[in-house]
Amino acid sequence: MKMVINGEWVGSLSDRTYTVKNPANGEAVGPAPLGVRDDVKRAADAAEEALSRWGGTSSHHRGQILTRAAARIREQAEEIAIILTAEQGKPQREAIDEIRGTARVFEYYAGLSSNLTATVQHLEDGSEATVMREPIGVCGAIIPWNMPALLMAWKVGPALLTGNTVVLKPATATPLTPLMLAAALHDVGLPNGVLNVVTGSGDEVGEEIVRSKQIQKVSFTGSTQTGKRIMTLAAHDLKRLTLELGGSDPMIVCGDADIPKAVAGAVAGRFYNAGQICTAVKRLYVVDSVADQVIEQITEKVGQITIGDGMKPEVKMGPLSSLQGRESIRSVVRQVVDREEGRVIAGGELPQGDEYIRGNFYTPTLVTDVVPDSILLREEIFGPVLPIVRVKDLNEAITAANSTRYGLGASIWTSDLKTIRTAVSGLKAGIIWVNQHLKIPPEVPFGGVKESGVGRENGLQSLDAYTEAKTVLVRL
Structure with missing residues (x-):
């Protein structure tokens, strides 16, 4: 062409x-x-x-x-x-x-x-x-x-x-x-x-x-x-x-959130397009009271993601766009493990099988027990890796969410109107979703701070x- x-x-x-x-x-x-x-x-x-x-x-x-x-x-x-x-x-x-x-x-x-x-x-x-x-x-x-x-x-x-x-x-x-x-x-x-x-x-x-x-x-x-x-x-x-x-979009799940919907939102928001979206969920903050429940459900859902050639109808996640991108993700996860910055509970490796040998595939990865200064929370990770962080309350979550140089998008998951108002006021981002993530209709302005x-x-x-x-x- x-x-x-x-x-x-x-x-x-x-x-x-x-x-x-x-x-x-x-x-x-x-x-x-x-x-x-x-x-x-x-x-x-x-x-x-x-x-x-x-x-x-x-x-x-x-x-x-x-x-x-x-x-x-x-x-x-x-x-x-x-x-x-x-x-x-x-x-x-x-x-x-x-x-x-x-x-x-x-x-x-x-x-x-x-x-x-x-x-x-x-x-x-x-x-x-x-x-x-x-x-x-x-x-x-x-x-x-x-x-x-x-x-x-x-x-x-x-x-x-x-x-x-x-x-x-x-x-x-x-x-x-x-x-x-x-x-x-x-x-x-x-x-x-x-x-x-x-x-x-x-x-x-x-x-x-x-x-x-x-x-x-x-x-x-x-x-x-x-x-x-x-x-x-x-x-x-x-x-x-x-x-x-760039963006390092946080997602905050409160104790009164609809947990199954929040889990589905986190999985779709992180692993859509193999995590290669500016506004993907790149940091997940979960209030302690529901953290175990969220981690259990999200681990189960991530285990159901089929990876492979995007032309196959059963595939839910394709390869990363480049070998360089895949190796960058692979290096970051190794660094997190080697420096004890977090604990990998799902993925964290290349998929096994002949069909993956020539492609830029990486398994959907979940990391818990992430330390505050981890690279996963400081920088934009452009691939299928989701760090999960426990927080004691909304204020701690907002403070952590704002603690990067980025401010593209953010989402809050809750059923309480006061919580929504607090989060919308406190989060520093160009777009804030409530009980959803990723959607950007052409009718609304989009950009970052x-x-x-x-x-x-x-x-x-x-x-x-x-x-x-x-x-x-x-x-x-």
Whole structure:
């Protein structure tokens, strides 16, 4: 598969390609161009040339294209999901859910087309103020490998609706799904140059997107470390930024919680997509009075998780996306055991069997008796490992939950309204769930505090993130 620049499917100017591999078995999924800086330049040129034409169309027209794209994506959901599973590893049911969610995001933004009208105010001195929303310009979008379809829609949807053009870089591990989505958009009438997709490394393609003087805004989802570098590079030209970065999301289970639902929520919240989600449950705090019950039930449920190739219908958890990711998880668990930072009560090893030899598999892992300064509680662990910590009460849980540099999401499980209010007030996070975890509908703003990011995606706030306000004062 080739890159998309100015509506054409092209190779890299370097003439180099690389092979996308299936993390379940190491087999080739397909080739992708290894883009270079000059590829970003020609993509930015195409986006810049298309900007005035696209931005000059009505928001209603742009919304119609997003509606048609959503319909096309729904038609092709199973076909795209097969590619998503092949290059990313997640089970087919999760892949299909992601593709359908992608269509839902485009439908949501299409429905906001009427929200882009100018506002008029009559001032006390008799003058009139009109506030218009105009496109920022050419926008760069850099997306990760864990949710490549959904996160592409989060960035491309609002950017296109508001009249911007886009240069998008998918992750090197998962370029094929975003390219299929770009094809769907072009199939339903998206003009040439409005959306350009350049595949390649972050060091070359990603950095050039951030450095390019033609690109006025960058939206990035990925690690906090990379986000800080992007912020540094973007400061030179005062680029607009949206950064959705790392997270170490806590889940708090109180004594009055519905325990079976909380256990199910913890298992789904940690082991969905093999734990490779920014907002996954990464730390579980349980009040002492119900801790034994929660640990017993969660251990039983984790033992029922079938791991394997995501194309098999019985599989509930696929491989990690890369060997490096698997070895990082393996190293962390070994460190925890060697330093006596916690006790592994489930998993903590590579699965046994011929079907796992070539894949990046790791068993779902539970760790109890975790010490407060353990790496499991300090850093973001991007894989299927869940530390469980006993706390004496809600206040101790909130203090522990806030004791990291991250603040992306958090959840509280309780049946008491006062407890909910205390937790919502006390937890430092961009999104707080009550008796649920992970769900992020496109209608609500999403983003983090502290080192979990800058700005918000989704919701009406995303329209502000992709437009500039122009105020016109008139006195007649």
